[in-house]
Amino acid sequence: MQKKLPQSNLYLREEELRRGIELLYFAYRDFTSDPDEILAQTGLGRAHHRVLYFVRRNPDTTVSGILKLLRITKQSLSRVLNQLVEEGYIEQTPGTQDRRQRLLKLTEKGEAFEKELFSTQRQRVAQAYKTAGPEAVAGFWEVLLNIVNDSDREIVLRQIEK
Amino acid sequence: MQKKLPQSNLYLREEELRRGIELLYFAYRDFTSDPDEILAQTGLGRAHHRVLYFVRRNPDTTVSGILKLLRITKQSLSRVLNQLVEEGYIEQTPGTQDRRQRLLKLTEKGEAFEKELFSTQRQRVAQAYKTAGPEAVAGFWEVLLNIVNDSDREIVLRQIEK
DNA sequence: TTTATTATGTCAATATAGCTGACATATATA
DNA sequence: TATATATGTCAGCTATATTGACATAATAAA
Numbered sequence: 001m002q003k004k005l006p007q008s009n010l011y012l013r014e015e016e017l018r019r020g021i022e023l024l025y026f027a028y029r030d031f032t033s034d035p036d037e038i039l040a041q042t043g044l045g046r047a048h049h050r051v052l053y054f055v056r057r058n059p060d061t062t063v064s065g066i067l068k069l070l071r072i073t074k075q076s077l078s079r080v081l082n083q084l085v086e087e088g089y090i091e092q093t094p095g096t097q098d099r100r101q102r103l104l105k106l107t108e109k110g111e112a113f114e115k116e117l118f119s120t121q122r123q124r125v126a127q128a129y130k131t132a133g134p135e136a137v138a139g140f141w142e143v144l145l146n147i148v149n150d151s152d153r154e155i156v157l158r159q160i161e162k
Numbered sequence: 163m164q165k166k167l168p169q170s171n172l173y174l175r176e177e178e179l180r181r182g183i184e185l186l187y188f189a190y191r192d193f194t195s196d197p198d199e200i201l202a203q204t205g206l207g208r209a210h211h212r213v214l215y216f217v218r219r220n221p222d223t224t225v226s227g228i229l230k231l232l233r234i235t236k237q238s239l240s241r242v243l244n245q246l247v248e249e250g251y252i253e254q255t256p257g258t259q260d261r262r263q264r265l266l267k268l269t270e271k272g273e274a275f276e277k278e279l280f281s282t283q284r285q286r287v288a289q290a291y292k293t294a295g296p297e298a299v300a301g302f303w304e305v306l307l308n309i310v311n312d313s314d315r316e317i318v319l320r321q322i323e324k
Numbered sequence: 325t326t327t328a329t330t331a332t333g334t335c336a337a338t339a340t341a342g343c344t345g346a347c348a349t350a351t352a353t354a
Numbered sequence: 355t356a357t358a359t360a361t362g363t364c365a366g367c368t369a370t371a372t373t374g375a376c377a378t379a380a381t382a383a384a
Binding site: 240 | 333334335
Binding site: 026122131138139144147 | 187195293
């Protein structure tokens with residue numbers, strides 16, 4: 001069956017699977033705590049951060065673009081987006097081909113704030129990358145990408161290769 | 163079938179850091195959606211899952227053990243734990259040395275339910291491990307462990323080596 | 325032995341982030 | 355002209371967390 005068995009399958013035992021689950025939980029928790037501290041001072045929350053992040057990464061995306069990417073409802077997005085627009089972090093311009101659309105992008109204030117939020121996570125991730133080394137990082141990406149739903153992998157790949 | 167990510171030496175640039183951030187976000191989201199579906203049918207939520215998970219992994223732990231591990235308040239835990247005890251998933255016994263403590267462990271019902279929840283995530287993670295291979299998995303662990311707060315690393319190591 | 329501390333529990337109020345359902349408007353498409 | 359789409363809004367509900375105040379029983383320290 002399996003021609004090239006690189007090593008044993010010991011890494012598929014319950015212990016190793018639980019290790020992944022637990023590391024994912026703890027790492028994700030600490031990783032999200034960095035921006036949370038900054039956000040707490042501004043009256044914004046994680047939901048706002050996610051929108052800022054992905055608008056920054058996808059300038060001139062539409063409302064429905066964000067909805068699909070984040071898999072939330074428009075009612076949820078609305079609360080967050082309205083606040084970000086009112087407070088001058090995001091600006092909306094009507095679509096050029098389709099004027100029903102609202103194209104989203106960060107204002108200068110939004111750019112600056114996203115940069116500040118990003119820098120905390122950048123630092124954490126860069127330190128982890130450096131400590132673990134490039135091959136470990138490649139493995140980290142590979143496993144995470146394969147944890148993503150098959151049906152989402154295309155959209156995620158498009159995102160990370162932007 | 164397998165999507166190969168470009169192997170890059172310049173793994174500390176903004177692009178690669180954002181890749182990690184995004185993969186972490188999407189993978190974590192999909193990874194938690196598996197148990198969520200089952201939980202939705204029972205009237206329990208993620209918070210209950212976490213408690214079941216870590217009580218299963220640390221039988222006869224105490225209330226404050228769980229509080230420290232999950233970093234939540236006792237008021238938060240209370241809601242969840244009471245429900246799990248009332249519905250027969252967890253049983254509490256007084257501590258042997260210190261009778262103020264409540265030692266927690268899963269009942270048979272709790273064990274069965276945790277197993278069901280775990281199996282969904284096990285499948286997802288095992289598939290990702292298999293696709294990525296043992297070396298990638300080692301890198302995955304290494305990077306995640308280094309993303310964890312320095313101050314938490316000891317406790318996380320103790321957990322995953324149990 | 326008295327006092328202080330610890331482990332746990334509870335009540336109340338609040339915040340955040342999501343959801344469903346219903347309805348509205350403007351624009352694009354068939 | 356009729357229908358579908360992109361977006362927005364109102365209202366109500368849920369899950370998960372927080373802080374603060376107070377209570378009880380058991381252990382540890384004075």
